[in-house]
């Protein structure tokens with residue numbers, strides 16, 4: 215089965231005034247199960263929009279998207295049981311709660327029972343290297359620790375598909391390397407990982423497929439692990455051309 | 467963490483807006499489901515308590531409660547109306563409950579957004595309405611601290627415990643009041659998101675409701691054009707019943723009055739679910755909380 219299947223997926227946003235901005239423009243994309251997929255593109259390319267639609271928090275304007283065979287609009291509830299999301303780097307946690315309390319809360323949001331919650335929480339804290347700080351409030355955590363806790367949070371439901379939107383932004387190199395290790399481990403467990411990034415080295419190190427996207431359009435889909443050093447020329451080639459052809463709005 | 471075998475696709479009919487969460491597998495029975503849903507409410511209740519610990523913001527209305535109590539009790543004592551001390555104690559307590567609940571509930575959805583956790587909550591299988599209900603219930607329950615504050619202050623001023631002649635009736639009235647308050651605070655939590663202008667009036671909204679809710683002056687003493695609409699506000703029934711159960715006179719129609727408060731609460735619950743549905747639809751359609 216495919217982890218993600220998008221068919222003419224389009225998403226437009228109303229902008230101030232009466233205009234619209236097309237964040238995704240008739241995207242067709244098929245990502246098979248059990249691999250690490252990188253979605254690569256500059257700021258404003260539409261990566262987050264795709265992740266939000268895939269995780270049912272945003273509706274498409276037109277077209278369809280299926281996650282593991284379930285339509286994100288008509289079968290949102292089924293999709294929600296299959297995915298884990300990590301959006302927004304170090305945001306999205308409850309600062310006044312401890313690491314453990316945060317995870318416990320999200321376990322109950324995913325219908326885990328008390329005993330499962332206990333096991334899952336300590337497993338994840340251990341795995342993400344947060345066990346020694348389990349009883350500390352998140353507001354005392356460094357950015358990197360918050361990002362790791364965030365990842366743990368995305369894993370509480372033991373998801374088949376993990377959607378990570380720029381998970382390593384602002385991570386120091388050592389944390390980023392540990393993070394890559396972790397992602398490989400998740401793939402080895404049979405999970406699918408969809409990872410957005412604008413870090414070419416990260417995509418090269420992790421990805422088994424690479425989808426390059428800009429201005430809501432897929433520029434290139436590479437269905438094999440990129441060889442070292444090949445992404446950068448391709449990326450600049452593709453994006454350079456776009457930049458020449460149209461006046462790109464800066465999006466910060 | 468376990469390695470995963472591909473899970474067979476569920477062949478149950480899936481209703482995306484069904485209010486019932488479906489835990490993964492195996493397919494649970496009804497009892498199991500209700501337990502899971504209750505667990506969501508309890509977890510959300512606890513989350514809210516933990517978020518509020520050591521955070522003074524939400525307590526602002528509770529700070530004014532003893533001061534208001536002093537003012538009201540002193541006026542009644544000065545007028546020689548010791549029998550009205552229950553009025554003077556209940557009014558600030560009800561005001562604290564109303565203000566605290568509305569203030570905190572009004573913030574809930576937008577503060578989740580600011581915190582970056584709203585999407586996680588929407589994308590989780592647990593029904594968002596239950597999460598909201600549990601969290602608002604925590605605020606409402608804690609706002610009962612105003613009752614204790616007012617009672618202690620009043621007791622100190624009159625030099626003896628303010629009598630609550632029918633404590634069981636009083637407790638029952640408090641219980642249904644908290645539930646009704648939670649439901650109506652739920653209405654506000656969506657309303658403040660949907661109608662941004664409502665926010666501007668958030669604070670001034672309180673005072674009309676203190677009148678309509680008969681927190682100090684029983685609505686039966688008000689002009690009929692005020693009394694009639696105030697009968698639609700659960701607070702007016704609560705205020706009357708709480709006052710009556712503090713007095714040493716048998717309470718008439720106890721069950722009917724408890725039932726009315728419950729019914730008005732349920733109307734609020736229905737309205738809040740409707741508005742929440744609208745809110746979540748808007749979030750998913752526009753990608754933002756407020757209008758463009």
Ligand SMILES: Nc1ncnc2c1ncn2[C@@H]1O[C@H](COP(=O)(O)OP(=O)(O)O)[C@@H](O)[C@H]1O
Pocket residue numbers: 227228229235236237255256257258259260261262263264465752753754
């Ligand atoms: N809620 C929104 N309202 C209006 N425009 C939006 C909204 N979300 C995203 N956009 C626009 O859609 C485009 C794609 O954004 P996004 O998916 O966040 O890109 P990326 O994640 O690749 O940086 C951008 O031009 C952005 O400004």
Ligand SMILES: [Mg+2]
Pocket residue numbers: 258261262263379380
């Ligand atoms: Mg983005």
